[in-house]
Amino acid sequence: MTTIATSTPAWVQALDKYVASKPIEELAADLGLEPKEIIMLVANENPYGMSQKVKDKIAHAALNLNRYPDADSCYLQKALSKKYGLPQDWFVVTSGSSELLGLTAQTVLSEGKNAIIPQYSFSLYPMVAKLCGAETREVPATSDYNADLQRILEQIDENTRLIFLTNPNNPTGTYLSEKEIIDFLEKVPSNVVVLFDEAYVEFLEKELQPDSLEIVKRFPNVIIARTFSKAYGLAGCRVGYGIAQPELLELINRVRHPFNVNDLSQLAAIAAL
Ligand SMILES: Cc1ncc(COP(=O)(O)O)c(C=O)c1O
Known part of the structure:
Protein backbone atom coordinates (compact mmCIF):
# COMPACT_ATOMS: atom_id res chain seq x y z
CA MET A 1 0.00 0.00 0.00
CA ILE A 38 -30.91 -7.82 -21.90
CA ILE A 39 -33.61 -6.79 -19.45
CA MET A 40 -32.02 -4.54 -16.84
CA LEU A 41 -33.60 -5.09 -13.43
CA VAL A 42 -30.62 -4.46 -11.17
CA ALA A 43 -31.27 -0.80 -10.33
CA ASN A 44 -35.09 -0.78 -10.31
CA GLU A 45 -35.22 1.81 -13.07
CA ASN A 46 -38.44 2.77 -14.79
CA PRO A 47 -38.49 0.99 -18.17
CA TYR A 48 -41.19 3.31 -19.53
CA GLY A 49 -38.82 6.30 -19.49
CA MET A 50 -39.70 9.89 -18.75
CA SER A 51 -42.75 11.88 -19.78
CA GLN A 52 -42.90 13.90 -23.02
CA LYS A 53 -43.32 17.07 -20.96
CA VAL A 54 -39.97 16.40 -19.24
CA LYS A 55 -38.27 15.66 -22.57
CA ASP A 56 -39.50 18.95 -24.04
CA LYS A 57 -38.32 20.97 -21.03
CA ILE A 58 -34.84 19.45 -20.99
CA ALA A 59 -34.33 19.75 -24.73
CA HIS A 60 -35.06 23.47 -24.60
CA ALA A 61 -33.01 24.15 -21.44
CA ALA A 62 -30.00 22.14 -22.64
CA LEU A 63 -29.12 24.99 -25.00
CA ASN A 64 -28.46 27.38 -22.09
CA LEU A 65 -26.12 25.99 -19.50
CA ASN A 66 -23.61 28.83 -19.11
CA ARG A 67 -24.97 29.84 -15.68
CA TYR A 68 -24.69 27.93 -12.43
CA PRO A 69 -27.94 26.30 -11.39
CA ASP A 70 -30.09 27.68 -8.58
CA ALA A 71 -28.01 26.67 -5.53
CA ASP A 72 -31.02 25.62 -3.43
CA SER A 73 -33.30 24.36 -6.23
CA CYS A 74 -35.83 26.88 -4.93
CA TYR A 75 -38.32 26.49 -7.81
CA LEU A 76 -38.43 22.76 -7.22
CA GLN A 77 -38.79 23.42 -3.49
CA LYS A 78 -41.72 25.72 -4.31
CA ALA A 79 -43.29 23.06 -6.53
CA LEU A 80 -42.92 20.47 -3.75
CA SER A 81 -44.30 22.94 -1.23
CA LYS A 82 -47.38 23.46 -3.44
CA LYS A 83 -47.86 19.73 -4.00
CA TYR A 84 -47.60 18.77 -0.33
CA GLY A 85 -48.96 21.89 1.39
CA LEU A 86 -45.88 22.40 3.58
CA PRO A 87 -43.61 25.48 3.68
CA GLN A 88 -40.68 25.57 1.27
CA ASP A 89 -38.07 25.23 4.03
CA TRP A 90 -39.41 21.74 4.85
CA PHE A 91 -37.77 20.46 1.64
CA VAL A 92 -34.17 19.88 0.62
CA VAL A 93 -33.37 18.92 -2.98
CA THR A 94 -30.47 16.54 -3.52
CA SER A 95 -28.57 14.73 -6.24
CA GLY A 96 -30.72 11.61 -6.11
CA SER A 97 -31.96 10.50 -2.73
CA SER A 98 -28.56 8.80 -2.35
CA GLU A 99 -26.99 12.18 -1.68
CA LEU A 100 -29.52 12.82 1.07
CA LEU A 101 -28.63 9.52 2.76
CA GLY A 102 -24.99 10.63 2.84
CA LEU A 103 -25.76 14.20 3.94
CA THR A 104 -27.94 12.99 6.80
CA ALA A 105 -25.22 10.60 7.94
CA GLN A 106 -22.56 13.33 7.76
CA THR A 107 -24.78 15.71 9.71
CA VAL A 108 -25.41 13.42 12.69
CA LEU A 109 -22.69 10.72 12.74
CA SER A 110 -19.03 10.71 13.71
CA GLU A 111 -16.50 8.38 15.31
CA GLY A 112 -17.91 6.79 18.46
CA LYS A 113 -21.55 7.13 17.29
CA ASN A 114 -23.62 4.39 15.67
CA ALA A 115 -26.29 3.94 13.02
CA ILE A 116 -28.87 1.14 13.10
CA ILE A 117 -29.71 -0.60 9.85
CA PRO A 118 -32.23 -3.41 9.36
CA GLN A 119 -31.01 -6.61 7.71
CA TYR A 120 -31.90 -6.78 3.98
CA SER A 121 -31.62 -3.04 3.39
CA PHE A 122 -30.22 -0.86 0.62
CA SER A 123 -26.45 -1.38 0.50
CA LEU A 124 -25.65 2.33 0.58
CA TYR A 125 -26.79 2.79 4.22
CA PRO A 126 -23.77 1.09 5.87
CA MET A 127 -21.45 2.75 3.37
CA VAL A 128 -22.53 6.31 4.17
CA ALA A 129 -22.49 5.62 7.91
CA LYS A 130 -19.04 4.02 7.88
CA LEU A 131 -17.72 6.90 5.82
CA CYS A 132 -18.37 9.11 8.85
CA GLY A 133 -16.28 6.82 11.05
CA ALA A 134 -19.44 5.57 12.77
CA GLU A 135 -20.27 2.02 13.85
CA THR A 136 -23.13 0.28 12.04
CA ARG A 137 -25.49 -2.14 13.77
CA GLU A 138 -27.38 -4.51 11.53
CA VAL A 139 -30.57 -5.78 13.15
CA PRO A 140 -31.89 -9.18 12.02
CA ALA A 141 -35.18 -9.06 10.11
CA THR A 142 -38.46 -10.56 11.29
CA SER A 143 -39.30 -14.05 10.02
CA ASP A 144 -41.25 -12.43 7.15
CA TYR A 145 -38.22 -10.33 6.10
CA ASN A 146 -39.49 -7.03 7.48
CA ALA A 147 -37.57 -4.57 9.68
CA ASP A 148 -37.83 -5.78 13.29
CA LEU A 149 -38.81 -2.55 15.03
CA GLN A 150 -38.75 -4.05 18.52
CA ARG A 151 -35.21 -5.35 18.09
CA ILE A 152 -34.16 -2.01 16.61
CA LEU A 153 -35.43 -0.25 19.75
CA GLU A 154 -33.41 -2.67 21.87
CA GLN A 155 -30.22 -1.77 19.94
CA ILE A 156 -30.49 1.97 20.62
CA ASP A 157 -27.96 3.27 23.15
CA GLU A 158 -26.60 6.69 24.13
CA ASN A 159 -24.34 6.72 21.04
CA THR A 160 -27.07 5.98 18.49
CA ARG A 161 -27.68 8.93 16.19
CA LEU A 162 -29.33 7.49 13.08
CA ILE A 163 -31.77 4.73 12.11
CA PHE A 164 -32.46 3.85 8.47
CA LEU A 165 -35.86 2.39 7.55
CA THR A 166 -37.03 1.76 3.99
CA ASN A 167 -40.75 1.86 3.30
CA PRO A 168 -41.61 -0.10 1.23
CA ASN A 169 -38.35 -1.98 1.39
CA ASN A 170 -35.88 -2.81 -1.35
CA PRO A 171 -35.12 -5.69 -1.86
CA THR A 172 -37.75 -7.57 0.19
CA GLY A 173 -40.88 -5.62 -0.80
CA THR A 174 -42.12 -5.54 2.81
CA TYR A 175 -43.69 -2.41 4.30
CA LEU A 176 -44.41 -0.81 7.65
CA SER A 177 -47.89 0.47 8.51
CA GLU A 178 -48.55 3.96 9.87
CA LYS A 179 -49.48 2.51 13.27
CA GLU A 180 -46.27 0.48 13.49
CA ILE A 181 -44.26 3.56 12.55
CA ILE A 182 -45.91 5.85 15.09
CA ASP A 183 -45.69 3.29 17.92
CA PHE A 184 -42.01 2.94 17.09
CA LEU A 185 -41.25 6.67 16.84
CA GLU A 186 -42.89 7.33 20.19
CA LYS A 187 -40.19 5.15 21.78
CA VAL A 188 -37.16 6.50 19.86
CA PRO A 189 -35.13 9.14 21.80
CA SER A 190 -35.53 12.61 20.31
CA ASN A 191 -31.78 12.95 19.53
CA VAL A 192 -31.87 9.92 17.21
CA VAL A 193 -32.70 10.81 13.61
CA VAL A 194 -34.94 8.31 11.83
CA LEU A 195 -34.59 8.39 8.05
CA PHE A 196 -37.54 6.85 6.21
CA ASP A 197 -36.38 6.02 2.72
CA GLU A 198 -39.50 6.22 0.55
CA ALA A 199 -37.81 5.70 -2.82
CA TYR A 200 -40.63 3.30 -3.76
CA VAL A 201 -43.57 4.81 -1.87
CA GLU A 202 -45.47 5.62 -5.10
CA PHE A 203 -45.66 1.87 -5.77
CA LEU A 204 -47.48 1.18 -2.50
CA GLU A 205 -51.26 1.18 -2.80
CA LYS A 206 -52.67 4.49 -1.57
CA GLU A 207 -54.50 2.97 1.40
CA LEU A 208 -51.29 1.28 2.59
CA GLN A 209 -49.16 4.42 2.39
CA PRO A 210 -48.42 5.98 5.79
CA ASP A 211 -49.29 9.68 6.15
CA SER A 212 -45.61 10.65 6.05
CA LEU A 213 -46.33 14.37 6.10
CA GLU A 214 -48.25 14.09 9.36
CA ILE A 215 -45.43 11.95 10.77
CA VAL A 216 -42.83 14.60 9.85
CA LYS A 217 -45.01 17.33 11.37
CA ARG A 218 -45.25 15.41 14.63
CA PHE A 219 -41.65 14.15 14.97
CA PRO A 220 -38.78 16.68 14.56
CA ASN A 221 -36.25 13.82 14.38
CA VAL A 222 -37.80 12.27 11.24
CA ILE A 223 -36.62 12.83 7.69
CA ILE A 224 -38.32 11.36 4.63
CA ALA A 225 -36.17 10.63 1.56
CA ARG A 226 -37.88 10.53 -1.84
CA THR A 227 -36.62 10.30 -5.39
CA PHE A 228 -37.47 11.08 -9.00
CA SER A 229 -35.44 8.02 -10.06
CA LYS A 230 -38.11 5.36 -9.79
CA ALA A 231 -41.79 6.19 -10.40
CA TYR A 232 -40.91 9.38 -12.31
CA GLY A 233 -38.38 7.65 -14.58
CA LEU A 234 -35.58 10.19 -14.04
CA ALA A 235 -32.76 8.01 -12.63
CA GLY A 236 -30.25 9.53 -15.07
CA CYS A 237 -31.02 13.05 -13.81
CA ARG A 238 -29.97 12.29 -10.21
CA VAL A 239 -32.63 14.22 -8.37
CA GLY A 240 -34.35 13.45 -5.10
CA TYR A 241 -35.53 15.34 -2.02
CA GLY A 242 -35.93 15.22 1.71
CA ILE A 243 -38.89 16.33 3.82
CA ALA A 244 -38.21 17.29 7.43
CA GLN A 245 -38.74 20.09 9.90
CA PRO A 246 -36.63 23.21 9.13
CA GLU A 247 -34.43 22.82 12.22
CA LEU A 248 -33.05 19.49 10.96
CA LEU A 249 -32.86 20.64 7.34
CA GLU A 250 -30.97 23.77 8.35
CA LEU A 251 -28.21 21.49 9.70
CA ILE A 252 -28.28 19.23 6.65
CA ASN A 253 -28.03 22.30 4.41
CA ARG A 254 -24.76 23.25 6.10
CA VAL A 255 -23.28 19.96 4.87
CA ARG A 256 -24.83 20.06 1.38
CA HIS A 257 -22.71 21.56 -1.38
CA PRO A 258 -24.28 24.49 -3.19
CA PHE A 259 -25.25 23.76 -6.82
CA ASN A 260 -25.64 20.07 -5.95
CA VAL A 261 -28.44 19.58 -8.49
CA ASN A 262 -27.89 20.72 -12.05
CA ASP A 263 -30.26 22.94 -14.01
CA LEU A 264 -31.65 20.26 -16.29
CA SER A 265 -32.45 17.95 -13.39
CA GLN A 266 -34.25 20.70 -11.48
CA LEU A 267 -36.37 21.53 -14.54
CA ALA A 268 -37.02 17.88 -15.31
CA ALA A 269 -38.24 17.26 -11.77
CA ILE A 270 -40.55 20.28 -11.80
CA ALA A 271 -42.04 19.15 -15.13
CA ALA A 272 -42.39 15.58 -13.80
CA LEU A 273 -44.24 16.75 -10.68
C1 LIG B 1 -34.14 1.87 -1.20
C2 LIG B 1 -33.43 2.81 -2.09
N1 LIG B 1 -33.17 4.03 -1.65
C3 LIG B 1 -32.52 4.93 -2.40
C4 LIG B 1 -32.10 4.61 -3.66
C5 LIG B 1 -31.31 5.64 -4.41
O1 LIG B 1 -32.00 6.21 -5.41
P1 LIG B 1 -31.56 7.59 -6.06
O2 LIG B 1 -30.24 8.01 -5.50
O3 LIG B 1 -31.50 7.33 -7.51
O4 LIG B 1 -32.64 8.55 -5.68
C6 LIG B 1 -32.35 3.35 -4.19
C7 LIG B 1 -31.88 3.01 -5.55
O5 LIG B 1 -31.95 1.92 -6.02
C8 LIG B 1 -33.02 2.42 -3.38
O6 LIG B 1 -33.28 1.19 -3.82
Whole structure:
Protein backbone atom coordinates (compact mmCIF):
# COMPACT_ATOMS: atom_id res chain seq x y z
CA MET A 1 0.00 0.00 0.00
CA THR A 2 1.14 3.56 -0.67
CA THR A 3 1.60 6.02 2.17
CA ILE A 4 -1.53 7.81 1.00
CA ALA A 5 -3.55 4.61 1.36
CA THR A 6 -2.20 3.89 4.84
CA SER A 7 -2.61 7.50 5.98
CA THR A 8 -6.31 7.77 5.15
CA PRO A 9 -8.73 7.30 8.07
CA ALA A 10 -9.10 3.66 9.12
CA TRP A 11 -12.77 3.67 8.09
CA VAL A 12 -11.88 4.75 4.55
CA GLN A 13 -9.28 1.98 4.35
CA ALA A 14 -11.92 -0.51 5.47
CA LEU A 15 -14.54 0.60 2.90
CA ASP A 16 -15.27 -1.15 -0.38
CA LYS A 17 -16.26 0.86 -3.44
CA TYR A 18 -19.97 0.76 -4.30
CA VAL A 19 -20.29 -1.61 -7.25
CA ALA A 20 -22.87 -0.37 -9.74
CA SER A 21 -23.82 -2.26 -12.89
CA LYS A 22 -21.91 -1.57 -16.11
CA PRO A 23 -23.58 0.38 -18.95
CA ILE A 24 -25.85 -2.04 -20.80
CA GLU A 25 -23.76 -1.77 -24.01
CA GLU A 26 -20.61 -2.86 -22.10
CA LEU A 27 -22.44 -5.75 -20.46
CA ALA A 28 -23.88 -6.85 -23.80
CA ALA A 29 -20.39 -6.77 -25.37
CA ASP A 30 -18.98 -8.86 -22.46
CA LEU A 31 -21.74 -11.44 -22.90
CA GLY A 32 -21.73 -11.42 -26.70
CA LEU A 33 -25.35 -10.20 -26.76
CA GLU A 34 -27.24 -7.28 -28.24
CA PRO A 35 -28.27 -4.64 -25.64
CA LYS A 36 -31.92 -5.22 -26.55
CA GLU A 37 -31.62 -8.86 -25.50
CA ILE A 38 -30.91 -7.82 -21.90
CA ILE A 39 -33.61 -6.79 -19.45
CA MET A 40 -32.02 -4.54 -16.84
CA LEU A 41 -33.60 -5.09 -13.43
CA VAL A 42 -30.62 -4.46 -11.17
CA ALA A 43 -31.27 -0.80 -10.33
CA ASN A 44 -35.09 -0.78 -10.31
CA GLU A 45 -35.22 1.81 -13.07
CA ASN A 46 -38.44 2.77 -14.79
CA PRO A 47 -38.49 0.99 -18.17
CA TYR A 48 -41.19 3.31 -19.53
CA GLY A 49 -38.82 6.30 -19.49
CA MET A 50 -39.70 9.89 -18.75
CA SER A 51 -42.75 11.88 -19.78
CA GLN A 52 -42.90 13.90 -23.02
CA LYS A 53 -43.32 17.07 -20.96
CA VAL A 54 -39.97 16.40 -19.24
CA LYS A 55 -38.27 15.66 -22.57
CA ASP A 56 -39.50 18.95 -24.04
CA LYS A 57 -38.32 20.97 -21.03
CA ILE A 58 -34.84 19.45 -20.99
CA ALA A 59 -34.33 19.75 -24.73
CA HIS A 60 -35.06 23.47 -24.60
CA ALA A 61 -33.01 24.15 -21.44
CA ALA A 62 -30.00 22.14 -22.64
CA LEU A 63 -29.12 24.99 -25.00
CA ASN A 64 -28.46 27.38 -22.09
CA LEU A 65 -26.12 25.99 -19.50
CA ASN A 66 -23.61 28.83 -19.11
CA ARG A 67 -24.97 29.84 -15.68
CA TYR A 68 -24.69 27.93 -12.43
CA PRO A 69 -27.94 26.30 -11.39
CA ASP A 70 -30.09 27.68 -8.58
CA ALA A 71 -28.01 26.67 -5.53
CA ASP A 72 -31.02 25.62 -3.43
CA SER A 73 -33.30 24.36 -6.23
CA CYS A 74 -35.83 26.88 -4.93
CA TYR A 75 -38.32 26.49 -7.81
CA LEU A 76 -38.43 22.76 -7.22
CA GLN A 77 -38.79 23.42 -3.49
CA LYS A 78 -41.72 25.72 -4.31
CA ALA A 79 -43.29 23.06 -6.53
CA LEU A 80 -42.92 20.47 -3.75
CA SER A 81 -44.30 22.94 -1.23
CA LYS A 82 -47.38 23.46 -3.44
CA LYS A 83 -47.86 19.73 -4.00
CA TYR A 84 -47.60 18.77 -0.33
CA GLY A 85 -48.96 21.89 1.39
CA LEU A 86 -45.88 22.40 3.58
CA PRO A 87 -43.61 25.48 3.68
CA GLN A 88 -40.68 25.57 1.27
CA ASP A 89 -38.07 25.23 4.03
CA TRP A 90 -39.41 21.74 4.85
CA PHE A 91 -37.77 20.46 1.64
CA VAL A 92 -34.17 19.88 0.62
CA VAL A 93 -33.37 18.92 -2.98
CA THR A 94 -30.47 16.54 -3.52
CA SER A 95 -28.57 14.73 -6.24
CA GLY A 96 -30.72 11.61 -6.11
CA SER A 97 -31.96 10.50 -2.73
CA SER A 98 -28.56 8.80 -2.35
CA GLU A 99 -26.99 12.18 -1.68
CA LEU A 100 -29.52 12.82 1.07
CA LEU A 101 -28.63 9.52 2.76
CA GLY A 102 -24.99 10.63 2.84
CA LEU A 103 -25.76 14.20 3.94
CA THR A 104 -27.94 12.99 6.80
CA ALA A 105 -25.22 10.60 7.94
CA GLN A 106 -22.56 13.33 7.76
CA THR A 107 -24.78 15.71 9.71
CA VAL A 108 -25.41 13.42 12.69
CA LEU A 109 -22.69 10.72 12.74
CA SER A 110 -19.03 10.71 13.71
CA GLU A 111 -16.50 8.38 15.31
CA GLY A 112 -17.91 6.79 18.46
CA LYS A 113 -21.55 7.13 17.29
CA ASN A 114 -23.62 4.39 15.67
CA ALA A 115 -26.29 3.94 13.02
CA ILE A 116 -28.87 1.14 13.10
CA ILE A 117 -29.71 -0.60 9.85
CA PRO A 118 -32.23 -3.41 9.36
CA GLN A 119 -31.01 -6.61 7.71
CA TYR A 120 -31.90 -6.78 3.98
CA SER A 121 -31.62 -3.04 3.39
CA PHE A 122 -30.22 -0.86 0.62
CA SER A 123 -26.45 -1.38 0.50
CA LEU A 124 -25.65 2.33 0.58
CA TYR A 125 -26.79 2.79 4.22
CA PRO A 126 -23.77 1.09 5.87
CA MET A 127 -21.45 2.75 3.37
CA VAL A 128 -22.53 6.31 4.17
CA ALA A 129 -22.49 5.62 7.91
CA LYS A 130 -19.04 4.02 7.88
CA LEU A 131 -17.72 6.90 5.82
CA CYS A 132 -18.37 9.11 8.85
CA GLY A 133 -16.28 6.82 11.05
CA ALA A 134 -19.44 5.57 12.77
CA GLU A 135 -20.27 2.02 13.85
CA THR A 136 -23.13 0.28 12.04
CA ARG A 137 -25.49 -2.14 13.77
CA GLU A 138 -27.38 -4.51 11.53
CA VAL A 139 -30.57 -5.78 13.15
CA PRO A 140 -31.89 -9.18 12.02
CA ALA A 141 -35.18 -9.06 10.11
CA THR A 142 -38.46 -10.56 11.29
CA SER A 143 -39.30 -14.05 10.02
CA ASP A 144 -41.25 -12.43 7.15
CA TYR A 145 -38.22 -10.33 6.10
CA ASN A 146 -39.49 -7.03 7.48
CA ALA A 147 -37.57 -4.57 9.68
CA ASP A 148 -37.83 -5.78 13.29
CA LEU A 149 -38.81 -2.55 15.03
CA GLN A 150 -38.75 -4.05 18.52
CA ARG A 151 -35.21 -5.35 18.09
CA ILE A 152 -34.16 -2.01 16.61
CA LEU A 153 -35.43 -0.25 19.75
CA GLU A 154 -33.41 -2.67 21.87
CA GLN A 155 -30.22 -1.77 19.94
CA ILE A 156 -30.49 1.97 20.62
CA ASP A 157 -27.96 3.27 23.15
CA GLU A 158 -26.60 6.69 24.13
CA ASN A 159 -24.34 6.72 21.04
CA THR A 160 -27.07 5.98 18.49
CA ARG A 161 -27.68 8.93 16.19
CA LEU A 162 -29.33 7.49 13.08
CA ILE A 163 -31.77 4.73 12.11
CA PHE A 164 -32.46 3.85 8.47
CA LEU A 165 -35.86 2.39 7.55
CA THR A 166 -37.03 1.76 3.99
CA ASN A 167 -40.75 1.86 3.30
CA PRO A 168 -41.61 -0.10 1.23
CA ASN A 169 -38.35 -1.98 1.39
CA ASN A 170 -35.88 -2.81 -1.35
CA PRO A 171 -35.12 -5.69 -1.86
CA THR A 172 -37.75 -7.57 0.19
CA GLY A 173 -40.88 -5.62 -0.80
CA THR A 174 -42.12 -5.54 2.81
CA TYR A 175 -43.69 -2.41 4.30
CA LEU A 176 -44.41 -0.81 7.65
CA SER A 177 -47.89 0.47 8.51
CA GLU A 178 -48.55 3.96 9.87
CA LYS A 179 -49.48 2.51 13.27
CA GLU A 180 -46.27 0.48 13.49
CA ILE A 181 -44.26 3.56 12.55
CA ILE A 182 -45.91 5.85 15.09
CA ASP A 183 -45.69 3.29 17.92
CA PHE A 184 -42.01 2.94 17.09
CA LEU A 185 -41.25 6.67 16.84
CA GLU A 186 -42.89 7.33 20.19
CA LYS A 187 -40.19 5.15 21.78
CA VAL A 188 -37.16 6.50 19.86
CA PRO A 189 -35.13 9.14 21.80
CA SER A 190 -35.53 12.61 20.31
CA ASN A 191 -31.78 12.95 19.53
CA VAL A 192 -31.87 9.92 17.21
CA VAL A 193 -32.70 10.81 13.61
CA VAL A 194 -34.94 8.31 11.83
CA LEU A 195 -34.59 8.39 8.05
CA PHE A 196 -37.54 6.85 6.21
CA ASP A 197 -36.38 6.02 2.72
CA GLU A 198 -39.50 6.22 0.55
CA ALA A 199 -37.81 5.70 -2.82
CA TYR A 200 -40.63 3.30 -3.76
CA VAL A 201 -43.57 4.81 -1.87
CA GLU A 202 -45.47 5.62 -5.10
CA PHE A 203 -45.66 1.87 -5.77
CA LEU A 204 -47.48 1.18 -2.50
CA GLU A 205 -51.26 1.18 -2.80
CA LYS A 206 -52.67 4.49 -1.57
CA GLU A 207 -54.50 2.97 1.40
CA LEU A 208 -51.29 1.28 2.59
CA GLN A 209 -49.16 4.42 2.39
CA PRO A 210 -48.42 5.98 5.79
CA ASP A 211 -49.29 9.68 6.15
CA SER A 212 -45.61 10.65 6.05
CA LEU A 213 -46.33 14.37 6.10
CA GLU A 214 -48.25 14.09 9.36
CA ILE A 215 -45.43 11.95 10.77
CA VAL A 216 -42.83 14.60 9.85
CA LYS A 217 -45.01 17.33 11.37
CA ARG A 218 -45.25 15.41 14.63
CA PHE A 219 -41.65 14.15 14.97
CA PRO A 220 -38.78 16.68 14.56
CA ASN A 221 -36.25 13.82 14.38
CA VAL A 222 -37.80 12.27 11.24
CA ILE A 223 -36.62 12.83 7.69
CA ILE A 224 -38.32 11.36 4.63
CA ALA A 225 -36.17 10.63 1.56
CA ARG A 226 -37.88 10.53 -1.84
CA THR A 227 -36.62 10.30 -5.39
CA PHE A 228 -37.47 11.08 -9.00
CA SER A 229 -35.44 8.02 -10.06
CA LYS A 230 -38.11 5.36 -9.79
CA ALA A 231 -41.79 6.19 -10.40
CA TYR A 232 -40.91 9.38 -12.31
CA GLY A 233 -38.38 7.65 -14.58
CA LEU A 234 -35.58 10.19 -14.04
CA ALA A 235 -32.76 8.01 -12.63
CA GLY A 236 -30.25 9.53 -15.07
CA CYS A 237 -31.02 13.05 -13.81
CA ARG A 238 -29.97 12.29 -10.21
CA VAL A 239 -32.63 14.22 -8.37
CA GLY A 240 -34.35 13.45 -5.10
CA TYR A 241 -35.53 15.34 -2.02
CA GLY A 242 -35.93 15.22 1.71
CA ILE A 243 -38.89 16.33 3.82
CA ALA A 244 -38.21 17.29 7.43
CA GLN A 245 -38.74 20.09 9.90
CA PRO A 246 -36.63 23.21 9.13
CA GLU A 247 -34.43 22.82 12.22
CA LEU A 248 -33.05 19.49 10.96
CA LEU A 249 -32.86 20.64 7.34
CA GLU A 250 -30.97 23.77 8.35
CA LEU A 251 -28.21 21.49 9.70
CA ILE A 252 -28.28 19.23 6.65
CA ASN A 253 -28.03 22.30 4.41
CA ARG A 254 -24.76 23.25 6.10
CA VAL A 255 -23.28 19.96 4.87
CA ARG A 256 -24.83 20.06 1.38
CA HIS A 257 -22.71 21.56 -1.38
CA PRO A 258 -24.28 24.49 -3.19
CA PHE A 259 -25.25 23.76 -6.82
CA ASN A 260 -25.64 20.07 -5.95
CA VAL A 261 -28.44 19.58 -8.49
CA ASN A 262 -27.89 20.72 -12.05
CA ASP A 263 -30.26 22.94 -14.01
CA LEU A 264 -31.65 20.26 -16.29
CA SER A 265 -32.45 17.95 -13.39
CA GLN A 266 -34.25 20.70 -11.48
CA LEU A 267 -36.37 21.53 -14.54
CA ALA A 268 -37.02 17.88 -15.31
CA ALA A 269 -38.24 17.26 -11.77
CA ILE A 270 -40.55 20.28 -11.80
CA ALA A 271 -42.04 19.15 -15.13
CA ALA A 272 -42.39 15.58 -13.80
CA LEU A 273 -44.24 16.75 -10.68
C1 LIG B 1 -34.14 1.87 -1.20
C2 LIG B 1 -33.43 2.81 -2.09
N1 LIG B 1 -33.17 4.03 -1.65
C3 LIG B 1 -32.52 4.93 -2.40
C4 LIG B 1 -32.10 4.61 -3.66
C5 LIG B 1 -31.31 5.64 -4.41
O1 LIG B 1 -32.00 6.21 -5.41
P1 LIG B 1 -31.56 7.59 -6.06
O2 LIG B 1 -30.24 8.01 -5.50
O3 LIG B 1 -31.50 7.33 -7.51
O4 LIG B 1 -32.64 8.55 -5.68
C6 LIG B 1 -32.35 3.35 -4.19
C7 LIG B 1 -31.88 3.01 -5.55
O5 LIG B 1 -31.95 1.92 -6.02
C8 LIG B 1 -33.02 2.42 -3.38
O6 LIG B 1 -33.28 1.19 -3.82
